[in-house]
Amino acid sequence: xxxxxxxxxxxxxxxxxxxxxxxxxxxxxxxxxxxxxxxxxxxxxxxxxxxxxxxxxxxxxxxxxxxxxxxxxxxxxxxxxxxxxxxxxxxxxxxxxxxxxxxxxxxxxxxxxxxxxxxxxxxxxxxxxxxxxxxxxxxxxxxxxxxxxxxxxxxxxxxxxxxxxxxxxxxxxxxxxxxxxxxxxxxxxxxxxxxxxxxxxxxxxxxxxxxxxxxxxxxxxxxxxx
Amino acid sequence: xxxxxxxxxxxxxxxxxxxxxxxxxxxxxxxxxxxxxxxxxxxxxxxxxxxxxxxxxxxxxxxxxxxxxxxxxxxxxxxxxxxxxxxxxxxxxxxxxxxxxxxxxxxxxxxxxxxxxxxxxxxxxxxxxxxxxxxxxxxxxxxxxxxxxxxxxxxxxxxxxxxxxxxxxxxxxxxxxxxxxxxxxxxxxxxxxxxxxxxxxxxxxxxxxxxxxxxxxxxxxxxxxx
DNA sequence: AATTTTTTTCATACTTCCATCACATTTTGG
DNA sequence: CCAAAATGTGATGGAAGTATGAAAAAAATT
Numbered sequence: 001x002x003x004x005x006x007x008x009x010x011x012x013x014x015x016x017x018x019x020x021x022x023x024x025x026x027x028x029x030x031x032x033x034x035x036x037x038x039x040x041x042x043x044x045x046x047x048x049x050x051x052x053x054x055x056x057x058x059x060x061x062x063x064x065x066x067x068x069x070x071x072x073x074x075x076x077x078x079x080x081x082x083x084x085x086x087x088x089x090x091x092x093x094x095x096x097x098x099x100x101x102x103x104x105x106x107x108x109x110x111x112x113x114x115x116x117x118x119x120x121x122x123x124x125x126x127x128x129x130x131x132x133x134x135x136x137x138x139x140x141x142x143x144x145x146x147x148x149x150x151x152x153x154x155x156x157x158x159x160x161x162x163x164x165x166x167x168x169x170x171x172x173x174x175x176x177x178x179x180x181x182x183x184x185x186x187x188x189x190x191x192x193x194x195x196x197x198x199x200x201x202x203x204x205x206x207x208x209x210x211x212x213x214x215x216x217x218x219x220x221x222x223x224x225x226x
Numbered sequence: 227x228x229x230x231x232x233x234x235x236x237x238x239x240x241x242x243x244x245x246x247x248x249x250x251x252x253x254x255x256x257x258x259x260x261x262x263x264x265x266x267x268x269x270x271x272x273x274x275x276x277x278x279x280x281x282x283x284x285x286x287x288x289x290x291x292x293x294x295x296x297x298x299x300x301x302x303x304x305x306x307x308x309x310x311x312x313x314x315x316x317x318x319x320x321x322x323x324x325x326x327x328x329x330x331x332x333x334x335x336x337x338x339x340x341x342x343x344x345x346x347x348x349x350x351x352x353x354x355x356x357x358x359x360x361x362x363x364x365x366x367x368x369x370x371x372x373x374x375x376x377x378x379x380x381x382x383x384x385x386x387x388x389x390x391x392x393x394x395x396x397x398x399x400x401x402x403x404x405x406x407x408x409x410x411x412x413x414x415x416x417x418x419x420x421x422x423x424x425x426x427x428x429x430x431x432x433x434x435x436x437x438x439x440x441x442x443x444x445x446x447x448x449x450x451x452x
Numbered sequence: 453a454a455t456t457t458t459t460t461t462c463a464t465a466c467t468t469c470c471a472t473c474a475c476a477t478t479t480t481g482g
Numbered sequence: 483c484c485a486a487a488a489t490g491t492g493a494t495g496g497a498a499g500t501a502t503g504a505a506a507a508a509a510a511t512t
Contacts (some may be wrong), residue, residue, distance in 0.1 A: 114466095156458075189462085191461080192460055215469080
């Protein structure tokens, strides 16, 4: 893809410059933001083909920004982290991150991954979807169809469902769901999850049992729902 | 990567068997589908670390299936084709196919390519599993299969089994099991373990004797269980 | 500011599971 | 082969986990 637009969000100017320098060589157009809030503003104003996020940032960290972006867009995201902790990586992929690099990284490797991601999102001309038999989610338009019929979900219902759909089969505890869908800073009753599961199931109609209760543990998403 | 899960989609049973035979030697868990529709169903229900697709198939051909999979997943795909036409190959790589083999191929070469692909996709969405002959546990989805058939376990049964499966061969006293599975602070009758072993054995059916009683000491997990 | 919608909390009903005990069965040592 | 010790099994009351409905609180919309 030529002239792809890339947004870099990192509070360290040095890193931004480094990336920018390398990436510009390849005919990409690069914008920068120094913190999460700035990044969000730019993201909402402009259109990007790829976003590179640093995890550690003042004001709004990378995970929060990532979560906010994922609410409305499936634009490819690469996360940069100072730590190499496995947990971070997992959280990243759960949130739908496309790639994950640990600092210090070689600019060459970053460039290679950028290209790989852009390459595979090119052929993906149809809007990103997840289909589980008669249940279809369209991540671009934020719509969900049940046997072809459009259903209406509240924002939380949609976020919960799309999180499940992006991470099928895996069991999540209520705490994990609160962390991943509500945000790590959420304080509140874990039973809230139950209520949202209940409402989501109602909305899913015939497919209500795709959200499977795993007794003593939490919930998982399973097409066919057994 | 150990115990990677592989899906083979090919209408020719001979080819499936050939591949399965070779690939099973390497501790991969193999599922089969005889046509594209079956393959899609399995893909949606289970998760795989690698998918092998034949191009020519009734009902839904390999390209169509590949396209459908690529809409929602970046799982590695190897295509098999009877023809060696350059056009096919190109189409394959455009669709994001990871490798491409022309029939007839040597099983050895296929195996080599499978390994290469799995090696480079380490850290991807493979799900941790434990396989003991026909007994398969999936730690992500908290499911257990007996000869491919899903069995349902209570939370304690699952915890107990997964503890055993993670520590095979070793003998554990009832006290140790209470400590490890129930928790350090558990106070109660050690005979409780017996009851859960009993119930677990019932659930395991044919594999009930994988939980071996070590007289005067406790229990151990032994595939083949004598 | 008022109304509507969404989210959260909470109480209650409901379901599933678990620890215990009594008794049956098996194993071991003498 | 017997007695004692250890393990297997079935039944059950109570505990723990989940579903649900409704009301309060918070957000969004008008």
